[in-house]
Amino acid sequence: MRGMPKDAEKNPDADKLSELRDMEAKVRRLRDTRNNLRDQGKAMAQKRNAVQDQYKEHREKLDIMKAELDAIHAERNAHRAKRDAINQQLRDLFSQVKGRRGEHGEKKSATAEYSHLISQINTLEEKFQTTSSSTKKEKETMEQIKRMKRRADELEPEVAKFEMVSVDLSNLDEAIATLKAESDDAHNLFVDALKRADEKWAEYKEGLDHRNFLKAEGDRHHTESVEFHEKANGVHEKIEQMMVDVNKARDELNMARQERESWIVDHNKAVKAEMKTGAESDEVADMLVQSLLSDGELVFGGVGKDDGAKTQKRKSGSSKKKNMRRMGPIRRR
DSSP, rough: TTTOOOOHSSOOOOHHHHHHHHHHHHHHHHHHHHHHHEEEEEEEEHHHHHHHHHHHHHHHHHHHHHHHHHHHHHHHHHHHHHHHHHHHHHHHHHHHTTOOOOOOOOOOHHHHHHHHHHHHHHHHHHHHHHHHHHHEEEEEEHHHHHHHHHHHHHHHHHHHHHHSSSTTTTSHHHHHHHHHHHHHHHHHHHHHHHHHHHHHHHHHHHHHHHHHHHHHHHHHHHHHHHHHHHHHHHHHHHHHHHHHHHHHHHHHHHHHHHHHHHHHHHHHHHHHTTTTOOTTTTHHHHHHHHHHHSOOOOSSSSSOOOHHHHHHHHTSSSOOOOOOOGOOOOOOO
8 A cells, every 4th residue: 555654564464374384385295205105105015915926826836846745755655664664574584594583582573484384384295295104194294284374374464464575485585586676676766756855855945945035025015014104194193283283373364364354344334434425325314304304395415495596596597407407415514
């Protein structure tokens, strides 16, 4: 406004408005920081999910490798068990051939006793069929053969349970050679299975290491994702706290602005009321109506009845149209 001092022209809310803008700028920066932290948290979560998908796929491969390794171990154990059983069978035959008893005076094993009985039975039967002897002697031989066969029948189930390779026990040398060959084959198969198990285990161990790496990477990405989100939540709390002050400052500015606007409206109304003409004033109109009702005449702009007559005479020569001129504004005295 012209003629007003510079202090009057200054915005009375300039300081509060500047403070509010500073707070709003800080809130915007905090929001950018919060959103950036959330984006980083989401990125870490995506990496975690990708690694976990790899982990699941790799674990399925490991399950297949483990099943293959278990199968090789079972094969290895079977070959070892067969080799050990054949070796035990060989030891029994060696004991029979050497005619030795078991350790600590124990009886021969079932296999050794069974093979010895079979050998004796075959010898007696051949002798019975090829030689002549007395009836009594033949009867005794037949009884002896029957007893041996009964004992062999008793031993046969136990021998069958431990016998890995069926051999002709009547020919011990051939039986031993057969068992040695079978034992060597079982041992070679055992060694081959052992090598394959070691190779498969090395592959499986490498897979386990990679599985552990994937798990550690997934856990690391998950931890980082959680940390970013926690930081974002902390910044969000600061934003909420600052928004309380921001909203309070906004409310104070709005209230001050509304108060000034209200004062200006009231002031303008008062000025406008003071500047009204008689024709625009409701009070003047009411006064004229009262004068007309009481005196039967109106006074406009301070002109009386006599003055009106003189004026009428001066203007008697004028045309009637000029007497119809418009009435001027009503002025308050």
